Amino acid sequence: MLLVMKFGGTSVANAERINNVAGRIKRKYDSGNKVVVVLSAQGDTTDDLIDKAHEINKNPSKREMDMLLATGEQQSVALMCMALEAKKVPCVSLNADQCRIYATSDYSNARIKDINTQRLKNELDAGKVVIVTGFQGINRKGDVVTLGRGGSDTSAVALAAKLKADLCEIYTDVDGVYTGDPRIIKYARKLDEISYDEMLEFASLGAQVLHNRSVELAKKYNVNLVVRSSLSNAEGTIVKEGAKVESMLISGVAVDKNVSRISIIGVDDKPGTAYKLFSELAKKNVSVDIILQSIGRDGKKDISFTIARSDVNDAMSAIESVKSRINYESVDHKENVAKVSIVGAGMATNAGVAALFFEATYSAGVNVNMISTSEIKISILVDEKDADYAANAIHDKFMLQASAIRH
Amino acid sequence: MLLVMKFGGTSVANAERINNVAGRIKRKYDSGNKVVVVLSAQGDTTDDLIDKAHEINKNPSKREMDMLLATGEQQSVALMCMALEAKKVPCVSLNADQCRIYATSDYSNARIKDINTQRLKNELDAGKVVIVTGFQGINRKGDVVTLGRGGSDTSAVALAAKLKADLCEIYTDVDGVYTGDPRIIKYARKLDEISYDEMLEFASLGAQVLHNRSVELAKKYNVNLVVRSSLSNAEGTIVKEGAKVESMLISGVAVDKNVSRISIIGVDDKPGTAYKLFSELAKKNVSVDIILQSIGRDGKKDISFTIARSDVNDAMSAIESVKSRINYESVDHKENVAKVSIVGAGMATNAGVAALFFEATYSAGVNVNMISTSEIKISILVDEKDADYAANAIHDKFMLQASAIRH
Numbered sequence: 001m002l003l004v005m006k007f008g009g010t011s012v013a014n015a016e017r018i019n020n021v022a023g024r025i026k027r028k029y030d031s032g033n034k035v036v037v038v039l040s041a042q043g044d045t046t047d048d049l050i051d052k053a054h055e056i057n058k059n060p061s062k063r064e065m066d067m068l069l070a071t072g073e074q075q076s077v078a079l080m081c082m083a084l085e086a087k088k089v090p091c092v093s094l095n096a097d098q099c100r101i102y103a104t105s106d107y108s109n110a111r112i113k114d115i116n117t118q119r120l121k122n123e124l125d126a127g128k129v130v131i132v133t134g135f136q137g138i139n140r141k142g143d144v145v146t147l148g149r150g151g152s153d154t155s156a157v158a159l160a161a162k163l164k165a166d167l168c169e170i171y172t173d174v175d176g177v178y179t180g181d182p183r184i185i186k187y188a189r190k191l192d193e194i195s196y197d198e199m200l201e202f203a204s205l206g207a208q209v210l211h212n213r214s215v216e217l218a219k220k221y222n223v224n225l226v227v228r229s230s231l232s233n234a235e236g237t238i239v240k241e242g243a244k245v246e247s248m249l250i251s252g253v254a255v256d257k258n259v260s261r262i263s264i265i266g267v268d269d270k271p272g273t274a275y276k277l278f279s280e281l282a283k284k285n286v287s288v289d290i291i292l293q294s295i296g297r298d299g300k301k302d303i304s305f306t307i308a309r310s311d312v313n314d315a316m317s318a319i320e321s322v323k324s325r326i327n328y329e330s331v332d333h334k335e336n337v338a339k340v341s342i343v344g345a346g347m348a349t350n351a352g353v354a355a356l357f358f359e360a361t362y363s364a365g366v367n368v369n370m371i372s373t374s375e376i377k378i379s380i381l382v383d384e385k386d387a388d389y390a391a392n393a394i395h396d397k398f399m400l401q402a403s404a405i406r407h
Numbered sequence: 408m409l410l411v412m413k414f415g416g417t418s419v420a421n422a423e424r425i426n427n428v429a430g431r432i433k434r435k436y437d438s439g440n441k442v443v444v445v446l447s448a449q450g451d452t453t454d455d456l457i458d459k460a461h462e463i464n465k466n467p468s469k470r471e472m473d474m475l476l477a478t479g480e481q482q483s484v485a486l487m488c489m490a491l492e493a494k495k496v497p498c499v500s501l502n503a504d505q506c507r508i509y510a511t512s513d514y515s516n517a518r519i520k521d522i523n524t525q526r527l528k529n530e531l532d533a534g535k536v537v538i539v540t541g542f543q544g545i546n547r548k549g550d551v552v553t554l555g556r557g558g559s560d561t562s563a564v565a566l567a568a569k570l571k572a573d574l575c576e577i578y579t580d581v582d583g584v585y586t587g588d589p590r591i592i593k594y595a596r597k598l599d600e601i602s603y604d605e606m607l608e609f610a611s612l613g614a615q616v617l618h619n620r621s622v623e624l625a626k627k628y629n630v631n632l633v634v635r636s637s638l639s640n641a642e643g644t645i646v647k648e649g650a651k652v653e654s655m656l657i658s659g660v661a662v663d664k665n666v667s668r669i670s671i672i673g674v675d676d677k678p679g680t681a682y683k684l685f686s687e688l689a690k691k692n693v694s695v696d697i698i699l700q701s702i703g704r705d706g707k708k709d710i711s712f713t714i715a716r717s718d719v720n721d722a723m724s725a726i727e728s729v730k731s732r733i734n735y736e737s738v739d740h741k742e743n744v745a746k747v748s749i750v751g752a753g754m755a756t757n758a759g760v761a762a763l764f765f766e767a768t769y770s771a772g773v774n775v776n777m778i779s780t781s782e783i784k785i786s787i788l789v790d791e792k793d794a795d796y797a798a799n800a801i802h803d804k805f806m807l808q809a810s811a812i813r814h
Contacts, residue, residue: 015462049482053489055422060489067500068485071478075456078475082460082467093474097504098549119549142505
């Protein structure tokens with residue numbers, strides 16, 4: 001079968017790890033697979049290069065930064081080929097230019113537009129393992145551009161999609177997707193399967209195993225993804241359409257502590273208020289997550305919303321600048337909050353889920369500030385100090401009682 | 408004017424030196440010049456990368472080694488651009504692919520075939536300083552190839568030739584070409600000018616200021632070269648056609664200690680002997696320098712020649728394998744010899760040069776083993792222990808008495 005394997009920076013951080021990964025690639029190749037490998041830069045290489053740049057210029061152009069950073073992956077792929085050569089595996093390394101990965105011109109945050117796989121296919125047909133630089137593409141000018149956070153995952157999925165690969169394996173330092181962060185959720189379990197949509201919700205809820213863009217791309221082109229550990233032979237978690245999360249109603253619980261709540265009190269209760277407020281926030285590039293609006297009374301209403309903590313200053317200045325147009329009474333800002341969410345494709349069709357969720361928070365004695373729901377997700381805002389406790393209570397309730405409800 | 412400036416690895420070894428070089432580039436740019444800059448990899452980067460590779464594979468393919476090493480120059484050019492950006496100099500970095508430097512496919516030792524300067528010219532016309540990776544090109548496949556030793560000098564000269572630049576400045580850690588190695592020749596003087604041919608003889612005699620290939624290219628395309636220091640504002644040495652070496656008969660004295668002499672005693676004195684011997688040596692890739700053949704007597708003759716010390720084993724096995732065909736009596740091998748040479752375009756037309764040369768060695772009491780002459784060079788083989796002394800004696804004789812002879 002045709003296989004795309006992606007390894008992150010920690011998996012290739014030194015000679016020993018490179019040799020380990022080369023051994024893993026060799027086993028796949030020796031079993032008769034066609035293998036494309038996507039690599040990130042070694043260990044701290046990218047950070048070291050950024051430091052080196054900042055020593056010379058605190059604010060270098062993104063174009064030159066991309067030119068600099070792209071060398072990290074090029075070193076990884078060349079070194080990996082040398083390790084494979086030592087194991088007598090025919091192979092060739094390709095950078096983004098040689099692999100013809102065309103991307104938009106947005107230096108430091110480009111998107112892959114297309115891949116001309118002619119050379120890649122020729123090399124595969126010649127019996128070679130092809131090692132490709134992740135995280136980068138070339139734009140219309142022929143300049144190197146990088147793909148932004150999680151870019152190597154996206155490179156791997158894009159190559160798998162374009163080559164119609166049978167499987168895209170994302171090797172990482174955890175052995176799959178869990179029902180919750182094992183550092184927080186005591187009884188977290190590894191999932192065998194999860195659907196694209198659930199994975200997307202998970203990622204956006206702060207469980208960064210895969211970057212959203214790569215999952216969106218996998219969903220769009222129906223790429224079979226596996227998230228697994230580069231340190232063990234454990235099976236990992238399959239991400240695919242219509243994945244069955246066993247007998248569980250939810251696929252997991254996520255906690256996001258990078259949350260602030262802002263409440264605007266006593267806003268004029270008339271049409272256009274929300275538009276004026278949120279378009280001003282958008283102008284400042286502030287992403288709003290949960291929004292809650294009270295029912296108007298005496299011609300006034302309250303609007304509350306959550307944002308990332310790093311956006312608080314920008315949000316406050318946006319609100320200040322819109323004061324005269326929405327005519328509010330006061331602004332309240334609460335820092336110590338956290339978002340606890342459950343994700344599960346099954347919940348949309350099961351009325352018992354919400355009830356079970358709130359039973360869990362009630363039994364745990366946790367006060368719920370805000371609630372937001374989607375087809376496959378319920379999120380609540382709680383005090384930060386209650387978040388881990390609430391998450392464990394919810395997790396235990398669902399994992400233990402799930403089958404009881406479904407049947 | 409259109410200017411190509413080339414800086415070696417020591418000139419860009421760290422942030423401080425990069426900033427110094429950026430300052431120098433800015434001054435040229437601010438004076439109204441169009442500037443193309445060619446850079447080597449920083450300091451020990453290339454050696455460090457080679458070590459990294461050898462940790463993984465003692466004998467990696469040259470293709471992957473080139474892929475790895477090419478990142479060194481790419482980092483240099485990006486960092487240099489960042490330094491120029493900080494000084495508000497418009498600039499752009501180009502790697503060999505972006506600069507369209509086409510080369511032969513000989514990984515690790517490619518030769519530049521052509522350069523498509525379209526993008527380069529566009530960037531210059533847009534008022535930018537263009538910073539180009541030295542030492543590398545792309546081959547027909549689009550693979551990165553490196554140009555071998557002294558490759559960045561060759562990149563700079565090739566760009567200057569193709570762009571018809573007014574001047575190509577090679578910045579290095581010495582402030583020009585000297586009449587002799589200042590570590591050996593006590594009264595060595597810096598030359599203001601030297602001709603291409605003299606520079607070529609110098610380089611081949613072990614005075615590695617410029618690599619031969621770059622000088623050959625400069626001569627072929629009549630590129631005005633200047634060798635100068637990146638650490639001072641001293642004028643440097645101009646390398647050009649018909650350079651006038653002031654009132655001196657010779658442009659300098661060179662000493663090469665990487666020499667072994669082999670003598671084959673009692674060879675059959677008949678046609679074809681030399682051919683059989685030297686074609687066998689060529690097969691083993693042994694370069695022969697000075698050759699001396701005795702006049703035949705009693706149907707036998709002796710053949711002596713000099714080679715690099717690292718080639719002695721290969722030479723001996725070649726001689727052994729040809730024994731039955733040339734029927735020699737014995738082989739003598741002398742390790743501790745050195746070559747002392749004088750170079751000067753003026754010597755061909757001046758009968759006094761050879762006499763002065765041998766007067767100097769005679770007065771110094773140095774025994775001459777072998778003699779070899781060309782139009783602009785005289786070389787002698789002496790015992791290694793005598794080499795520095797002989798070189799100084801010759802240098803003093805010519806520098807002091809040169810004008811006396813000419814006039």
